[in-house]
Amino acid sequence: MTKSFHKREIKKVVIANRGEIAVRAIRTCKELGIKTVAVYSEADKDSLHVWLADEAICIGPPSPQDSYLNIPNILSVAEITGADAVYPGYGFLSENPKFAEIVEANGLVFIGPKPQTLRLIGNKIKAKQVAKQAGVPTVPGSWRRTTLAEALDIAYEIGYPVILKAAAGGGGRGMRVVYSEKELREKFPLAQSEAKVSFGDDTIYLEKFLLKPKHLEVQILADQYGKVVAVGDRECSIQRRHQKVLEEAPSSSIGEEIRKNLYEAAVKFAQAVGYIGAGTVEFLYDIQSGNFYFIEMNGRIQVEHPVTEMVTNVDLVKWQFLIAMGEQLTLEEPIRTDGFALEMRVNAEDPNTFVPSAGKVERLLLPGGFGVRVDTHLYQGYKVPPYYDSLLAKIVVWANSREELIKRAVRVLDETIIEGEGLKTNLDFHRFILQTKEFKEAKHHVKLLEELGY
Numbered sequence: 001m002t003k004s005f006h007k008r009e010i011k012k013v014v015i016a017n018r019g020e021i022a023v024r025a026i027r028t029c030k031e032l033g034i035k036t037v038a039v040y041s042e043a044d045k046d047s048l049h050v051w052l053a054d055e056a057i058c059i060g061p062p063s064p065q066d067s068y069l070n071i072p073n074i075l076s077v078a079e080i081t082g083a084d085a086v087y088p089g090y091g092f093l094s095e096n097p098k099f100a101e102i103v104e105a106n107g108l109v110f111i112g113p114k115p116q117t118l119r120l121i122g123n124k125i126k127a128k129q130v131a132k133q134a135g136v137p138t139v140p141g142s143w144r145r146t147t148l149a150e151a152l153d154i155a156y157e158i159g160y161p162v163i164l165k166a167a168a169g170g171g172g173r174g175m176r177v178v179y180s181e182k183e184l185r186e187k188f189p190l191a192q193s194e195a196k197v198s199f200g201d202d203t204i205y206l207e208k209f210l211l212k213p214k215h216l217e218v219q220i221l222a223d224q225y226g227k228v229v230a231v232g233d234r235e236c237s238i239q240r241r242h243q244k245v246l247e248e249a250p251s252s253s254i255g256e257e258i259r260k261n262l263y264e265a266a267v268k269f270a271q272a273v274g275y276i277g278a279g280t281v282e283f284l285y286d287i288q289s290g291n292f293y294f295i296e297m298n299g300r301i302q303v304e305h306p307v308t309e310m311v312t313n314v315d316l317v318k319w320q321f322l323i324a325m326g327e328q329l330t331l332e333e334p335i336r337t338d339g340f341a342l343e344m345r346v347n348a349e350d351p352n353t354f355v356p357s358a359g360k361v362e363r364l365l366l367p368g369g370f371g372v373r374v375d376t377h378l379y380q381g382y383k384v385p386p387y388y389d390s391l392l393a394k395i396v397v398w399a400n401s402r403e404e405l406i407k408r409a410v411r412v413l414d415e416t417i418i419e420g421e422g423l424k425t426n427l428d429f430h431r432f433i434l435q436t437k438e439f440k441e442a443k444h445h446v447k448l449l450e451e452l453g454y
Contacts, residue, residue, distance in 0.1 A: 006326060007325060007326035007327070008109060008324075008325055008326055009084075009325060010034055010084055010085045010109055010321065010324065010325055011034065011035060011084055012034065012035040012036070012037065012054075012081065012082060012083040012084060012085070013025075013029060013034055013035070013036055013037070013083055013084070013085040013086065013087050013111070013321075014037045014039060014074065014077055014078045014081070014083045014085070014086045014087070015029075015036055015037065015038050015039065015049065015053065015087050015089070016039060016068070016074050016086050016087065016088050016089070016092065016093060017049075017068065017087070017088060017089035017090075017091070017092055017094075018040065018041075018044055018047060018049060018068060018377075018388065019047070019049070019377045019388070019389070019391065020375045020376050020377045020391065020393065020394060021089035021090055021091075021301070021303075022038065022047075022049035022089060022377070023048055023049050023052060023375075023376075023377050024317055024375060025087050025089060025317060026038070026049060026052045026053050027052070028315070028317045028318050028321065029321070031318070032318065032321055034321070035054045035055075036052075036053040036054050036055070037053060037054065037055045037056070037057065037077060037078075037081045037083055038050050038052070038053035038055070038056040038057075039056075039057055039058075039059045039067075039068070039073075039074060039077055040056060040057075040058055040059065040067075041058070041059065041060055041061060041062050041063075041064075041066075041067035041068065041387070042058060042060070042061050042062055042067075043061075043062035043385040043387055044385065045058065046382065046383065047377055047382075048377040048378075048379060048382070049377060055081055057077045057080075057081070059073040059074060059077060060073055062385065062387045063387065064092065064387065064388065068092045068093070068388075069092055069093060071093070071098075071099055071102060074086070074093075075102065075103070075106055078103075078106070078108055079106075083108070084107075084108060084109060085108055085109035085110075085111055085324065086103045086108055086109070086110055086111065087111045087320075087321075088110070088111070088112055088300065089300070089301065090300045090301055090302065090303055091389065094112065094299075094300040094301075095118055095122060095298070095299050095300055096118070097115040097116070097118040097119040097122065098115075100112060100113075100114070100115040100118055101115040109324050109325075110324075111277070111320055111321060111324040112277050112299065112300060112320075112324075113275055113276050113277045113279065113299045114274070114276060116274075117273050117274055117275055117276070117299060118299045120273055121273055121275075121296070121297045121298075121299050122168065122299070123167055123168060124165065124166075124167050124168075124169070124205070124295075124296055125143055125144055125145070125167045125203065125205050127273075127296060127297060128143050128294065129143050129144075130269065130272050130273055131269050131272075131294040133272070134268045134269055134271075134272040135268060136265045136268055136269050136272075136294045137265065137291065137292060137293050137294060138293055138294050139207040139208050139210070139284065139293040139294075139295070140158045140207065140208045141154065141158065141162070141205065141206050141207025141208055142154050142205045142206045142207070143205065144205070145167070145203045145204070145205070146204055146205050146206055148184075148185065148188045148189075151164070151184060151188060151204075151206045152181060152184060152185075154206055155178070155181070155184055155206065156181075158208050159208070160178065160179050160180060160181075160209075161177055161178060161179045161208075161209040161211070162177075162178050162184070162206050162207065162208060162209050163175065163176065163177050163178070163206070163207055163208075163209040164176040164177075164178060164184075164187060164188060164191040164204050164205075164206055165191075165204065165205055165206075165207065166191065166194070166195035166198065166199055166201070166202075166203070166204060167195075167201065167203035167204070167205055168195070168199040168200070168201040168203065169195055169198060169199050173194055173195070173198040173199070174191050174192075174194045174195035174198055174199070174204070175191065175242065176188075176190065176191045177209055178209075188204065191204050192204050210284055210286050210293075211447070212287065212445040212446070212447050213284040213285055213286050213287065213445060213446055214235060214237045214251070214253050214284070214285040214287060214444075214445050214446065215235065215236045215237045215239065215244075215282065215283075215284060215285075215446050216233060216234070216235055216236075216251055216253075216254070216262065216282070216283045216284075216285050216292065217233065217234050217236060217280045217281065217282040217283065217302075218230050218232075218233050218234075218262055218263055218265075218266035218280065218281045218283070219231040219232050219233070219234065219278070219279075219280055219302070219305065219308045219316065220266055220267065220270050220275070220278070220279050220280070220281060221277075221278055221314075221316070221319050221323070221329060221331070222270055222271075222275045222276050222277060222279070222323070222329075223276065223323050223327070223328050223329045224276055224323065224326060225328055226271075227328065227329045228267045228270045228271050228275065229267075229329055229331050229333055229335065230263035230264075230266055230267055230334075230335065231308060231312055231314050231316070231331070231335050232249055232250060232308045232311060232312050232314075232335060232337055233249065233250050233251055233254075233259060233262060233263070234247050234248065234249045234250070234251065234304055234307055234308060235247065235248050235249070235250075235251035235252070235253060236304065237253075237444050237445050237446050237448070238433060238439070238444060238448065238449065239446050239449065240354070240449045240450075240454050244303070244304065244345070245344075245345060245426075245429075245430075245433070245449070246342065246343065246344050246345065246430065246433055247304035247307055247342070247343045248307060248340065248341065248342040248343070248402075248405075249307040249308050249310070249311050249337075249340070249341050250311065250337055250340070252340075252402055252442040253285065253287070253442055254285065258285075258290065258292065261292075262283060262292055263334075265281070265283070265292070265294065266281035266283075269281050269294060269297060270297070273297070275297075275299075276323065277299075277320055277323055277324070278300075278301050278305075278316050278317075278319060278320045278323075279297055279298060279299050279300070280297065280298045280302050281294070281297045282294075282295050282296050282297065282298065283295060284446075287445065301316060301317060301320060303345065303391070303394070304343050304394075305317075306341075306343055306373060306375055306394060306396045307341040307342065307343045307396060308341075310339075310341035310373065310396055310398045311337045311338055311339055311340065311341050311398070312335050312336070312337055312338075313338070314331065314335065339398055339399055339400050339401075339405075340398070340399055340400075340401065340402045340405045341396060341397065341398045341405070342396070342397050342405055342406075342409055343394050343395070343396045344394070344395045344396075344409065344413070344430045345391060345394060345426075346376075346391070346392045346393040346394070346395055346416075346418065346425055346426065346427060346430075347390040347391055347392060347425065347426045348384050348390045348392050348423060348424065348425060349390050349424060349425070349426055350424045351424060351425070351426050351427075351428050351429050354426075356386065356390040357384075357390075357422060357423055357424045358383075358384045358385060358386035358422065358423070359383070359384055359420045359421050359422030359423030360381065360382070360383045360384070360420045360421060360422075360423070361378055361379070361380055361381065361382045361383075361384065361418060361419075361420045361423065362380070362381075362419060362420040362421065362423075363380070363417050363418075363419040363420070364378060364379065364380045364417060364418055364419075365415065365416065365417035366378075366393070366416065367395065367411075367412040367413075367415045367416050369411075369412075371397055371398040371399055371408060372395075372396070372397055372398075372408070372412055373395075373396040373397075373398075374393055374394070374395055374396070375393065375394040375396070376392065376393035376394070378392055378393055378418065384420075384423060392418060392425065393418070395409075395412055395413075395416065397409045397412055402442070406434055406439075406440060409430075409434055410431065410434055410435075413427055413430055413431050413434075433449075436448075436452070
């Protein structure tokens with residue numbers, strides 16, 4: 001069936017986010033000739049995105065619920081400024097189908113996938129059902145709301161260990177690894193309870209738990225005319241408590257045949273859900289069997305998107321805006337990649353306890369040199385607030401070889417200074433990761449940091 005779309009000019013956009021992604025979006029808009037409106041909480045009145053935008057309006061107190069998650073206030077900003085689009089970035093409201101619906105109902109362009117697509121891929125059970133129907137490999141398990149009795153039967157059939165997951169969840173909440181029938185009986189109600197509290201939905205499903213898999217993902221771009229392009233892959237296996245710490249592109253763990261199959265699977269899934277915009281299809285890769293399995297799709301730009309941009313020279317954020325305006329993808333396939341890139345998430349947190357920290361940036365030296373990029377909202381004198389995600393900066397490096405890449409990353413960390421009273425960072429933690437034998441040999445997996453005591 002042929003789709004019919006009209007191009008729509010975007011003259012002014014509300015940047016419904018904060019921090020480095022808001023700064024990135026504003027810079028892209030300036031290059032495209034689009035006016036920007038920053039929204040900010042009282043705690044962010046001196047944030048860099050407020051300075052860089054053409055206009056800036058406070059939308060509430062520091063609490064995210066009262067500001068960056070306050071849909072009526074964000075829509076009011078669009079109305080009073082005459083904006084014609086909303087850019088959600090990542091986090092906050094970026095994958096909220098209700099928000100996307102309200103934006104569109106108000107005659108505005110939502111720079112992201114359609115509400116119905118967000119709703120579909122936001123439910124992990126439905127997403128995996130679609131994947132299976134599309135011929136995309138999935139981990140053995142249950143693909144519907146599962147009772148304890150059903151979970152016990154399925155676990156017996158596919159074998160322990162298994163993992164319980166919240167259908168509406170993410171970030172490790174509502175997730176439990178189970179090694180026996182006794183554990184399953186104990187942990188099932190706990191997972192249900194946590195899912196209900198975290199997501200308002202206690203639907204739990206079960207799947208086979210892969211002991212030491214790698215976490216791979218494929219970046220896709222899809223236009224309104226049905227064209228879907230795989231724009232490289234990333235490996236995100238360095239994780240702590242299901243949260244990514246360091247990412248690289250492309251993955252050094254797979255050969256070209258598996259990479260080709262991975263890209264085809266990602267494109268198939270995106271086509272099956274009618275995806276439009278920039279998104280990421282995520283997989284687990286079983287090192288022992290050489291098989292990969294679909295786990296979910298993220299309907300937004302990823303925190304780690306710069307590593308893909310570094311090796312493909314494709315401006316993903318720019319394409320988000322162009323696609324939203326009805327432009328056709330003009331990228332030549334297959335997308336050529338050059339070299340290797342690595343991103344280190346620099347967080348404001350205690351390096352020993354990983355407890356988030358806050359404070360004033362009194363000394364700041366960001367790294368530079370060939371093959372180095374830093375995405376950040378920091379400046380000397382900036383006060384890091386305690387109310388939001390602890391991400392301070394994304395330090396990204398590129399090199400011709402992975403060995404050279406690691407050396408450059410170590411050099412970059414050595415010249416980075418982010419200091420202030422009460423302010424702590426995880427820079428030393430990144431130094432530790434880069435020097436591990438497993439990472440140097442690309443033998444790391446999602447359980448590595450746990451095995452090393454983190």
